Amino acid sequence: MTKTLRYLKPYTGTVILGLILKFIGAVAELFLPLLLEWIIDDVAANDALDGSGKLKWTLVLGAAMLGCAVMALLGNIFANRLTVKSSGRMTHDLRYDLFKKTSYLSSEQVDSFGVPSLISRLTSDSYYVNQMVARTLRLGVRAPILILGGLILAFSQDVILACVLLACVPLVGITIFLITKKSIPVYFSVQKKQDEMVRRTQENVTGVRVIKALNKSGYEVEKFEDVTQELAATEFRANRIMSLSNPLATLILNLGLVVLIVVGAVCHSSTGAVLAFLQFFVIILNAMIALSKIFVVISRGSASASRIESVLSTDTTEKTGDYPAGDGRYRIEFRNVSFSYNGVENNLEGVDLSLYAGQTLGIIGATGSGKSTLINLLMRFYDVGGGQIFIDGRDVRNYPTAELRRKFGVVFQNDFLMAASVRENVDYGRGLTDEEINKAIDCAQAREFVDGLPGGLGFDLAQKANNLSGGQKQRLLVARALAASPEILILDDSSSALDYATDAALRKALAHSYAGVTKVIVAQRISSIKHADLILVLDDGKVIGAGRHDELIKSCGEYNLIYSTQMGAEREAS
Ligand SMILES: Nc1ncnc2c1ncn2[C@@H]1O[C@H](COP(=O)(O)OP(=O)(O)OP(=O)(O)O)[C@@H](O)[C@H]1O
Ligand SMILES: [Mg+2]
Known part of the structure; x- marks a missing residue:
């Protein structure tokens, strides 16, 4: 938790000022019973004072009580404001760093944390840390001062009555501690259930179209209902346990009060002293209940803090190696590459290929x-398990990541567009010129539809580009990949939504305008890759055919089968 708390350091001044104000407020509050006691015992019951003297002193001490009450109020209000400020800013900094770290995690690291868990660390966990810091700053100083100060003042007034008070404090403390201890695991399961609810909501929002298309809204609502029911039941359980603490503490308090009055009567304590002790009792009790609440938020917050810290302490520094060089004549070369996501079974095995610059x-x-795994390895989202991958004769693991990734223009399978203008989507913060953007749009066969959009390049896309058709999205994605004139262009299943004519025009334009660019094209349709210099046929992670189209028709049964099936389908369609 120390790493998280270090985020408060820049706001030390604000925190200290807040704590001083809290201290002043708490001390002012403690003086109230004392002043009351003086009014009752030393003024009202003082026979040495005449009527006007009594009035004068009552007014003076009454004004002092008012002053203390105002000071306690203002001290609290301003201290709370400062607390909100420092805890809010600290949470902002923490979230910022967490987000930054998350975006630098490698694909393997993201896989190991899991996306929903990373999201809940950024949202609910950082919220719990915020609550922990804010509550602790608000009550963590005030409550102990009230308890300790209350006891000291009580002892300074009447030792016997103070002993009654002192005997009640541990009783209340133990009761609250036991109840809180019991409630903490239940609060943890509330936290887990909340994560589950967030995950469900997310899935629902993301998959809203699929859910509607499959007519599964009712089913989803039912599942969501189950999760919320469970959450409500767990919250109820936690609150039911916690709700015991107040009545039990009050019971002990009332019993203590009875004892106090009896002891007061036996020892002939003054009315003022008994009244003041009554107030000390209430102040101390409330402070103890507040402490128990801090106990809950600290337990919850520290669990969240350690979840956040495990992300923050993940090593994301680049690991560049010193692997032997490959054949420098090739732009891309795979040598006996194998890889496994789970370390058990290979998802790629013994892949060899070589490609000159400008080839497809x-x-x-x-x-x-x-297929996508092969691309993940080429771009070094994952490191190979065996063998080597070279770009221009240099192992991809020897490149600094930024230098390596700059070589690529890529459209991933199911890639996404931002809710921003067409221009911003193609440019993607790279500061490209209009000429570069227009060239990419022309080549990606997106010119006609972009010009037809209201505002052209300035047209704003909706969330997930839902105001474009599937084919339009794919063409914009291709434009984005082409716009920075990459050395290697990767298209993973990114022409599946294009009609045959547009797909053919795209291939022609690529060959013409980006002749020097090496292209890696993953496709389901043979027509999309028919003209490639090298075609790989993959089956269960192994290359079962490699060569040009004509060669594969003869040598690879699987390829031949796909081809004849697709040709048959095309003939039937026409
Ligand atoms: N992040 C991952 N973690 C674990 N296994 C994965 C991961 N990504 C892919 N796999 C597994 O690796 C295998 C190859 O997946 P890959 O995505 O490369 O297939 P693909 O040929 O691109 O398929 P598609 O045509 O459906 O896109 C599959 O069995 C898949 O379940
Ligand atoms: Mg794929």
């Missing part, structure tokens, strides 16, 4: 055969 590689194969 086509990859085809059933779903799950390893």
Whole structure:
């Protein structure tokens, strides 16, 4: 938790000022019973004072009480404001760093944390840390001062009555401690259930179209209802346990008061002293209840803090190696590459390929055969398990990541567009010129539809580009990949929504305008990769055919089968 708390350091001044104000407020509050006692015992019951003297002193001490009450109020209000300020800013800094760290995590690290868990660390966990800091600053100083100060003042007034008070404090403390201890695990399960609810909500919002298309809204609502029911039940359980603490503490307090009055009567204590002790009792009790609440938020917050810290302390420094060089004649070379996501079974095995600059590689194969995995390895989102991958004769693990990634223009499978203008989407913060953007839009066959949009390049896309068709989205994504004139262009299943004519025009434009660019094209349709210099046919992570289209038709049964099936379908369609 220390790492998280270090985020408060820049706001030390604000925190200290807040604590001083809290201290002043708490001390002022403690003086109230004392002043009351003086009014009753030393003024009202003082026979040495005449009527006007009594009035004068009552007014003076009454004014002092008012002053203390105002000071306690103002001290609290201003201290709370400062607390909100420092805890809010600290949470902002923490979230910022967490977000930054999350964006630098490697794909393997993201896989190991899990996306929903990373999201809940950024949202609910950082909220719990905020609550922990804010509550502790608000009550963590005030409550102990009230308890300790209350006891000291009580002892300074009447030792016997103070002993009654002192005997009640541990009793109340133990009761509250036991109840709180019991409630903490239940609060943790509330936290877990909340995560589950966030995950469900997210899935629902993201998959709203699929859910509607499959007519599953009712089913989803039912599942959501189950989760919220469970959450409500767990929250109820936690609150039911905690709700015991107030009545039990009050019971002990009332019993203590009875004892106090009896002891007061036996020892002939003054009315003022008994009244003042009554108030000390209430102040101390409330402070103890406040402490128990801090106990809960600290337990919850520290669990969240350690979840956040485990992300923050993940090593994201670049690991560049010193692997032997490959054949410098090739732009891309794979040598006996194998890889496994889970370390158990290989998702790619013994892949060899070599490609000169400007050549095109086509990859085809059933779903799950390893096509996207091959691209993940080429771009070094994951490191190979065996073998080597070279770009221009240099192992990809020897490149600094930024230098390596700059070589690529890529459209991932199911890639996304931002809710921003067409221009911003193609430019993607790279400060490209209009000429570069327009060239990319022309080549990606997006000119006609972009010009037809209201505002053209300035047209604003909706969230997830829902105001564009599937084919329009794919063309913009291709434009984005082309716009920075990459050395290697990767298109992973990114022409599936284009009609045959547009797909063909795109291929022609790529060959013409980006002739020097090496292209890696993953496709389901043979027509998309037919003209490639090298086609790989993947099956279950293995290369079962490699060569040009004509060669594969003869040598690879699987390829031949896909081809004849697709040709048959095309003939039937026409
Ligand atoms: N992040 C991951 N963690 C674990 N396994 C994964 C991960 N990504 C892919 N896999 C597994 O690796 C195998 C190859 O997946 P890959 O995405 O490369 O297939 P693909 O050929 O691109 O399929 P598709 O045509 O459906 O896109 C599959 O069995 C898949 O379940
Ligand atoms: Mg894929």
